[in-house]
Amino acid sequence: MARPGPGTPGDPPRERDPAASMALLEQVLDPPVGPGYSSAAQDRLAQGLAPSSGTRTWLMFGTAVTLGLLFTVTAATLRTPDPAEAAGRDQLIERIDAAQALGDERSEQVASLRADIRGIEQQALQTTGSGSRLAAAELRAGGVALQGPGVEVTLRDADRATDAAPGDEGDLERVTSRDLQLVVNGLWSAGAEAIAINEHRLTSTSAIRFAGQAIIVDFRGLTPPYVVRAIGDPQALQEELTSGMTGAYLRELDRQFGLGSEVVPQDRVVVGAGARLSTREGRIPTELAPQTPEQDDLPGSTPTREEPR
Helix, strand or coil, X not given: CCCCCCCCCCCCCCCCCCCHHHHHHHXXXXXXXXXXXXXXXXXXXXXXXXXXHHHHHHHHHHHHHHHHHHHHHHHHHHHCCCHHHHHHHHHHHHHHHHHHHHHHHHHHHHHHHHHHHHHHHHXXXXXXXXXXXXXXXXXXXXXXXXXXXXXXXXXXXXXXXCCCCCCCCCCCCCCCHHHHHHHHHHHHHCCCCEEEECCEECCCCCCEEEECCEEEECCEEECCCEEEEEECCHHHHHHHHHCCHHHHHHHHHHHHHCCCEEEEEEEEEEECCCCCCCXXXXXXXXXXXXXXXXXXXXXXXXCCCCCCC
């Protein structure tokens, strides 16, 4: 008996596959592996050359283990310190320590030789009568320690950045060489007779510079806080540091950048002798040259000073 056709009345209509019309589009958008590749894979599988699924799993596992081992060895190698680099660093540290020890030894020798020179000078001056002129010249050059009333100024770096939130330090503001220069120049203009920064005596040839994050005075690095001691009239010096131009500058540093400062008058301030003394010209100073009747004597104990650069 013949099967009735699709159009036979009374038969239920057959449902069409909705994806049948999409077959061509699927072949265009997602084409299978090319026939050549497919036939080559079938040939290798027939010859037993193609790896099975289990073999492929073991190959992937071995590859992962190998890569993990390589990464582990690489990380361990990078973290292991290089013996040559460590040896070079140790040698550099030893050289720095040796240079510092040699510098300290030379400083002691300079102090000893300076004491010998002073003794010889005193013996020579007893016969020439030029002791007062030499004493005045030493006072001018900062070659002798001084003590007397004065003030002590302390400058500190900011505790935290002015634009940082609480608990976030950010980029901290620091005291610069320019700040110390202005404070020192203000003290000179107010009549200071001797000034020292962190125990370093300032003379007419002293220089206050900024190198990176460090302040250098006469090629010596300083660390905060910066303590400036000055000998002079305590009232005049304190007025300059509080109500004068220097005081206004210090207040602006505190207001804008959080750089605190403290000014304390002192009944006794000790300023040591300068550690770096040199002459600018290779000739005998006028103060030590033989005096003629037309020349006047040197001024008293308060010398005229050149402000540091």
